[in-house]
Structures are given as C-alpha cells and as structure tokens.
Amino acid sequence: MKGKIVLITGVAKGGISYETCRVLLSLGAVVVMTMRNVKSGEETRRELIKESKCLEEQAHVLSLDLADLRNVERFVEVFKTKFNSTCHVLINNAGLYNPLAKLTSDNIESHFGVNHLGHFYLTELLMDVLVKSKTRVIVVSSKLHEYYTPSEKLFTTKEEFYQNDGSKSKNDLYSRSKFANILYCKKLDRIFQEKDTSNDRACCVSLHPGLVTTSIATHGSFRTILLYKFLALISKDKVHGAQTSIHCALIDRSEIKGGEYFKDCAISKSNPLTNDHQMQDDLWELSLELISLCIKK
Numbered sequence: 001m002k003g004k005i006v007l008i009t010g011v012a013k014g015g016i017s018y019e020t021c022r023v024l025l026s027l028g029a030v031v032v033m034t035m036r037n038v039k040s041g042e043e044t045r046r047e048l049i050k051e052s053k054c055l056e057e058q059a060h061v062l063s064l065d066l067a068d069l070r071n072v073e074r075f076v077e078v079f080k081t082k083f084n085s086t087c088h089v090l091i092n093n094a095g096l097y098n099p100l101a102k103l104t105s106d107n108i109e110s111h112f113g114v115n116h117l118g119h120f121y122l123t124e125l126l127m128d129v130l131v132k133s134k135t136r137v138i139v140v141s142s143k144l145h146e147y148y149t150p151s152e153k154l155f156t157t158k159e160e161f162y163q164n165d166g167s168k169s170k171n172d173l174y175s176r177s178k179f180a181n182i183l184y185c186k187k188l189d190r191i192f193q194e195k196d197t198s199n200d201r202a203c204c205v206s207l208h209p210g211l212v213t214t215s216i217a218t219h220g221s222f223r224t225i226l227l228y229k230f231l232a233l234i235s236k237d238k239v240h241g242a243q244t245s246i247h248c249a250l251i252d253r254s255e256i257k258g259g260e261y262f263k264d265c266a267i268s269k270s271n272p273l274t275n276d277h278q279m280q281d282d283l284w285e286l287s288l289e290l291i292s293l294c295i296k297k
Contacts, residue, residue: 001024001027001028001029001249001250002027002028003028003029003030004028004029004030004088004089005029005030005032005086005087005089005133006024006029006030006031006032006087006088006089006090006249007032007034007079007087007089007090007091008020008021008031008032008033008034008090008091008093009034009064009066009092009093009094009119009122010034010035010066010093010094010095011033011035011041011044011093013044013047014238015093016093016140016209016238016242017033017091017093017242017245018044018048018238019238019239019242019246020091020093020242020245020246020249021033021048021052021059022048022051023242023246024246024249025049025052025058025059026052026053026054027250029058030057030058030083031048031058031059031060032061032062032079032083033059033060033061033062034061034062034063034064034075035061035062035063036063036064036065038061038062038063041061041063042061045059045060045061062078062079062082063075064122066113066114066119066122067096067105067106067110067113067114067118068104068105068106069106069117069118069121069294069295070295072118072122072125073121073125075122076122076125076126080126085129085132086132086133087126087129087130087135088133088134088135088136089135089136089137089138089249090123090126090130090135090137090138091138091140091245091249092122092123092137092138092139092140092181093138093140093245094114094115094119095114095115095140096111096114096115097111097174098110098111101165101166101167102165103163103165104118107162107163107294108161108290108294109160109161109164109165109173110165110173111166111173111174111176111177112161112173112176112177112180113161114177115174115177115178115180115181116177116180116181116184117161117287117290117291119139119184120184120287120291121287121291123188124291130192131192131195131196131201131202133202134196134200134201134202135202136202136205136248136249136253136256137185137188137202137203137204137205138204138205138207138245138249139182139184139185139204139205139206139207140206140207140209140245141178141181141182141185141206141207141261142174142175142178142181142208142209143208143210143263144172144175144178145175145179145182145270145271145274146270146271147175147271148171148175148176148178148179149273150171150176150179150273150279152279153282155183155279155282155286156282156286157286158286158290158293161286161290162290162293179271179273180283181206182261182270182271182274183276183279183280183283184280184283184284184287185204185205185206185259185261186204186206186275186280187281188204189203189204189258189259190259190277190280192204192258193258199253199254200253201258203253203256203258203259204258205248205256205257205258205259205260205261205262206260206261206262206270207245207248207261207262207263208244208261208262208263208268209241209242209245210240210241210244210263210264243264243265244262244263244265247262247265248262261274
C-alpha cells in the first residue's frame with residue numbers, strides 16, 4: 001500500500017473508518033479522509049498520525065457533505081487538483097441512520113440521499129480518475145439489505161425519493177438505501193468492465209461490516225439510543241468491524257471479483273434481487289434524473 005492514494009468518506013473517531021484509516025496509514029498509504037467538520041477532522045488526523053506512526057504528509061482531511069450535491073462537486077474539484085487526479089482505493093463508507101423523517105438540502109429523502117445518491121454523484125464525477133487509476137471501489141452496505149424486498153418498479157419512480165421525506169412510507173428507509181448500495185455496486189462494476197476488459201481494471205465490491213458499535217445511531221429518539229446501548233453489548237467493536245473493509249482494500253486483485261458482496265472477510269451471497277440487471281439499470285437512471293433535478297433547482 002505504500003504511496004497508494006486511498007479516499008474514504010465519513011471518517012469518525014467512533015467508527016470502523018477510523019480503524020481502517022489507522023491500518024492503511026501504518027502500511028504506508030496516503031489516506032484522504034472526508035468529514036463535514038474539518039476542525040474536528042484535524043484532531044482525528046493528528047490522533048491517527050500518532051497511533052499509526054505514519055508521516056504527516058500521509059494523512060489528509062477534506063470537507064465533504066454528501067447531503068449537498070453542490071458540495072460534492074466542490075470536493076471533487078479540490079481532490080482532483082490536490083492529488084493529481086489519482087485514486088487507487090475509494091471506500092464509500094459514510095452512512096446515515098436517522099429514525100426521524102428528513103430531507104437533504106437537495107430535497108432527497110435523507111437515507112437515500114446520503115447513503116446512496118451522494119456517493120453515486122461522487123463516483124460519477126470521479127469516473128475518469130477511477131478508470132485511469134484502476135481504482136478498487138468498496139461500498140460499505142449492511143446485512144439489512146438482505147431482508148429488504150422492493151417493488152419491481154420502485155427505482156423508476158422519482159416521487160418516492162424527491163420532495164418525499166419517507167414519513168408515510170411503510171418501508172425501512174435505511175434498509176432501502178443499503179439495498180440500493182448493492183445494486184449500485186454491481187452496476188458500477190458492469191460499467192467498469194465495459195470501459196476496460198483487462199484483468200486489472202477498476203472494480204467495485206460491497207460489504208457488510210457486521211453488527212458494530214459505532215456512533216451511527218447515537219442520535220435520535222430515546223428509544224433508538226436505548227436500543228443502540230443494548231446492541232452495543234452484543235456487537236463487534238470498531239477494530240473487528242473494520243476487518244472486512246481492510247480485507248477488501250488489501251487482498252490481491254487476482255483474488256477479488258468485481259460485483260461481489262463480502263461478510264466476515266469472505267465472499268457471501270447478497271439479496272438475490274440485487275442481481276437483477278433491470279433493477280440495477282433503473283436505479284442508475286433514477287440517480288442521474290434526481291441529480292439533474294437537484295442541480296438545476
């Protein structure tokens with residue numbers, strides 16, 4: 001990993017992303033961490049440099065708010081300039097869980113907006129970089145996607161996601177966004193394959209980190225926080241939770257097949273519906289349509 005540029009979204013001291021960064025920095029990677037709050041991010045950066053014993057110039061913090069698509073555009077401009085349009089590993093790690101119905105600043109249902117659409121747009125804007133760099137894209141999803149059953153035409157209806165906070169939806173909005181993560185991963189890998197048929201091409205994989213004690217669900221109702229405290233007793237800590245992300249970043253390219261889904265550092269089966277090419281295509285086209293709506297408004 002020495003000298004390899006790794007971009008990881010949503011790094012937080014209490015999350016699996018912190019341990020992922022620590023390990024990659026200790027192996028010599030140049031790690032670019034995105035956070036909404038750069039001030040606290042600098043604090044996290046200093047702690048990571050100390051713990052990983054890496055060089056100052058290996059660890060970087062950039063501001064990124066995935067709930068604001070204009071902000072995503074500004075981030076990509078800065079990243080391309082600062083890192084010479086190069087990225088060897090992209091870890092789409094940032095995630096939102098909020099039991100309260102909410103819209104992003106672009107009027108997208110918040111779980112879908114942050115967990116899927118923000119990352120989708122980030123990747124689209126970096127597409128030339130990813131293909132050129134033969135990037136390994138790693139999408140952090142959740143086992144909850146396995147229990148989600150969408151309607152056949154869900155991803156053909158923008159009204160389900162745009163100017164609709166999901167408060168009247170019978171679906172689990174977090175699971176819906178994590179299902180979208182897997183669909184997106186598989187479609188993105190198909191696109192990479194169309195652009196480059198070589199064995200060392202850019203690729204995309206997804207993963208479930210396990211039931212992990214992180215800060216993702218520490219904001220919300222009293223009931224949510226209480227449930228989180230209970231789950232903390234039976235879940236993995238961030239060190240163990242980060243292992244599958246680290247595994248996917250480090251294994252040899254010959255051992256990784258694009259589009260696969262990982263659990264516990266091994267290939268696993270995703271929800272069978274995520275293999276539906278039509279649904280993958282529908283999500284891709286819907287995402288482009290929503291971005292067009294948001295950027296033009």
